[in-house]
Structures are given as C-alpha cells and as structure tokens.
Amino acid sequence: MDIDGKIKKEFIRFQRNEITESLVYSRLASIEKDSSNKEILLNIAADEVAHGKVFQKYTKESPIPNRWKIFKYYWLARFFGLTFALKLMESSESNAHKNYDRYASFPELLRLGREEEEHEKKLIGLINEERLEYMGSVVLGLNDALVEFTGALAGFTLALSDSKLIALTGSITGIAAALSMASSEYLSTKSEDSNDKHPVKAAIYTGFAYVVTVVALVLPFIICSNVLVALGIMLVAALIIIAIFNYYYSVAKSESFKKRFMEMAILSFGVATISFLIGYLLKKFTGIEV
Incomplete structure (x- = not known):
C-alpha cells in the first residue's frame, strides 16, 4: 500500500520508536538477574520487533534506532531500578503508539496500538523488583x-x-x-x-x-x-x-x-x-x- 510523504515520515518515526524500544528491552534483559523478569522483557522486545515490521510494510525503510534513548534507559535502570526506567519510558510522550489512533484509515495500526499499550502495561506490572x-x-x-x-x-x-x-x-x-x-x-x-x-x-x-x-x-x-x-x-x-x-x-x-x-x-x-x-x-x- 502506497502512502503519501507526510504519513510515511510519521510512520518512519513510529517504526524507529518501535525498533529503539525493542533494543531497550533487550539491553535491560541482558543485565536482569531475575529469570522471570528477563523473560518478560524479552517478550516485550519481541513484540516491539513485530510492531516495527508492521510499519516497515508501509515505509519500505529501515531507520536507525535512537542510541541516546537506549543509553539513557539502560543507565536509568542501572542506577534507579528496572521498574523506574520502564515506567518512565511508558509515560514518555515519545511513545509513538499513543498517536496511532489518529490513523483510523489503517485498522492494523489501531489494533496494534491497543494491543501494545495493554500488553506492555500488563507485562510491566508483573515485574518483581526487590x-x-x-x-x-x-x-x-x-x-x-x-x-x-x-x-x-x-x-x-x-x-x-x-x-x-x-x-x-x-x-x-x-x-x-x-x-x-x-x-x-x-x-x-x-x-x-x-x-x-x-x-x-x-x-x-x-x-x-x-x-x-x-x-x-x-x-x-x-x-x-x-x-x-x-x-x-x-x-x-x-x-x-x-x-x-x-x-x-x-x-x-x-x-x-x-x-x-x-x-x-x-x-x-x-x-x-x-x-x-x-x-x-x-x-x-x-x-x-x-
């Protein structure tokens, strides 16, 4: 499906955000000692990768992830704990899925946005941190x-x-x-x-x-x-x-x-x-x- 330049630019931003968050979750999983928490993080990372591929179908691009965001949340988790870093990222305005409902003509995006938000909150709620x-x-x-x-x-x-x-x-x-x-x-x-x-x-x-x-x-x-x-x-x-x-x-x-x-x-x-x-x-x- 072909999309105009403005929508494509926005979708590339969404795609970049999904790729970046998948790498954030993967990095956090690599330093997490609790096996249950590690599994949760890897599951979220896999979901983010899948979501990124949905946008790739429209953009035909492979944007570079936001390295600063990966660095920031990795060290926030190191210093202030896993839950703090994840919830801060979840509440950040940079989370693109909050804007998915603007694209009602793309039912796949609406479904993806609802699933992602509900799934992430549910999984993050399961994380156990001493x-x-x-x-x-x-x-x-x-x-x-x-x-x-x-x-x-x-x-x-x-x-x-x-x-x-x-x-x-x-x-x-x-x-x-x-x-x-x-x-x-x-x-x-x-x-x-x-x-x-x-x-x-x-x-x-x-x-x-x-x-x-x-x-x-x-x-x-x-x-x-x-x-x-x-x-x-x-x-x-x-x-x-x-x-x-x-x-x-x-x-x-x-x-x-x-x-x-x-x-x-x-x-x-x-x-x-x-x-x-x-x-x-x-x-x-x-x-x-x-």
Missing part, C-alpha cells in the same frame, strides 16, 4: 529524617548559634535516630505475618535512607560558619531531597508527584518552623548562651 518491595522502609527512613531532623537542626540553630557545634550535635542525634529507626523497622517487620520483606534488609533500607538524609542536612553547617545561611541551605537541600525522592516514588508507583511532594514539604518545613521558634523562645527565656 527495591520496590522495600520502598515502604525507605519512605519511613526519609520521612522521619526529613520531618524530625529538619526540625532538630532548626531548633539547634538558635539554641546553639555555632555551626560546628550544631553539626556535631546534629550528627550524634541523627546517627542515634537512624539506629533507633532501623531497630524499630527490624522489630516491626519481624512481627508482621507477611514474609514478603526480610527484617534485616528492611532495617538496612530504613537506616541507610535516614543516614543519607542526615549527612545531606548536616553538611551545610560543616561548610558554612554563618548559622542562618547554613540553615537556609539545609532547608533548600531538604526540599531537593523531597523533590527527587517523590519524583522517583511517583514514577515507580504510578502515584501523584504533586500531592506527595506538597504533603512532605509542608510537614518538614512546618516542623522546622515550629522548632526554630521553640529554640528562639528557650534561648530568650532561659538566658542560656552557648
């Missing part, structure tokens, strides 16, 4: 660290008025709190009826998330001698951590980024403001100067 099983533990560590520790450092800022002392006090408090949170998560997970999570791993995820947050929030007080400037940098760092984590969480769990971000930011900054005022009032009324 880091997502422990996402609740990471959320616990981050939430507690951000809410509790931004408040503690804000309170220390006016109560102590010395950046190095604040950093030292904050570090001791933070490490102790991280160990406490990790222990609590261990006991909590161990007492649950479900065996989906290993108690030790859950404790490590919680403690690690807490410690990373503590280091990021204490660092401004180590590198900056002006306590108010350090406090401002710390609050910006907290906001960045909240944004990065909630973006990751919203993509991996298919939830609203805005809602989670606003909720976590308001809690953290609200507690920090109250703690700052408490530190100021305690210092004023006790008359204690450090």
Whole structure:
C-alpha cells in the first residue's frame, strides 16, 4: 500500500520508536538477574520487533534506532531500578503508539496500538523488583529524617548559634535516630505475618535512607560558619531531597508527584518552623548562651 510523504515520515518515526524500544528491552534483559523478569522483557522486545515490521510494510525503510534513548534507559535502570526506567519510558510522550489512533484509515495500526499499550502495561506490572518491595522502609527512613531532623537542626540553630557545634550535635542525634529507626523497622517487620520483606534488609533500607538524609542536612553547617545561611541551605537541600525522592516514588508507583511532594514539604518545613521558634523562645527565656 502506497502512502503519501507526510504519513510515511510519521510512520518512519513510529517504526524507529518501535525498533529503539525493542533494543531497550533487550539491553535491560541482558543485565536482569531475575529469570522471570528477563523473560518478560524479552517478550516485550519481541513484540516491539513485530510492531516495527508492521510499519516497515508501509515505509519500505529501515531507520536507525535512537542510541541516546537506549543509553539513557539502560543507565536509568542501572542506577534507579528496572521498574523506574520502564515506567518512565511508558509515560514518555515519545511513545509513538499513543498517536496511532489518529490513523483510523489503517485498522492494523489501531489494533496494534491497543494491543501494545495493554500488553506492555500488563507485562510491566508483573515485574518483581526487590527495591520496590522495600520502598515502604525507605519512605519511613526519609520521612522521619526529613520531618524530625529538619526540625532538630532548626531548633539547634538558635539554641546553639555555632555551626560546628550544631553539626556535631546534629550528627550524634541523627546517627542515634537512624539506629533507633532501623531497630524499630527490624522489630516491626519481624512481627508482621507477611514474609514478603526480610527484617534485616528492611532495617538496612530504613537506616541507610535516614543516614543519607542526615549527612545531606548536616553538611551545610560543616561548610558554612554563618548559622542562618547554613540553615537556609539545609532547608533548600531538604526540599531537593523531597523533590527527587517523590519524583522517583511517583514514577515507580504510578502515584501523584504533586500531592506527595506538597504533603512532605509542608510537614518538614512546618516542623522546622515550629522548632526554630521553640529554640528562639528557650534561648530568650532561659538566658542560656552557648
């Protein structure tokens, strides 16, 4: 079937996208250790190859795949996990199959688009990734660290008025709190009826998330001698951590980024403001100067 130049150009774009995604899934399958996940990825890759051949019947071309896209999603999967990379790719506007319904005169494309979207979502939903099983533990560590520790450092800022002392006090408090949170998560997970999570791993995820947050929030007080400037940098760092984590969480769990971000930011900054005022009032009324 002959098609005009404009449609052919669009079909070549669709074809290139199908070829590219087939190679993305193949690359991800090559690094996936879980045999079930590997099989799912190879199945999706095979489907993408078949879809590319449908377009080739119309275009009579063999476009070069998007190497940058393959590179990007490969390394996103390496650093942030398989589910995050796949769901980000799935939600990307570059996914051409979302535009297939514009071509009602090509019934094969309409069928192909529906099948691909439904099939990919179903298969991606079957993927089992350990880091997502422990996402609740990471959320616990981050939430507690951000809410509790931004408040503690804000309170220390006016109560102590010395950046190095604040950093030292904050570090001791933070490490102790991280160990406490990790222990609590261990006991909590161990007492649950479900065996989906290993108690030790859950404790490590919680403690690690807490410690990373503590280091990021204490660092401004180590590198900056002006306590108010350090406090401002710390609050910006907290906001960045909240944004990065909630973006990751919203993509991996298919939830609203805005809602989670606003909720976590308001809690953290609200507690920090109250703690700052408490530190100021305690210092004023006790008359204690450090």
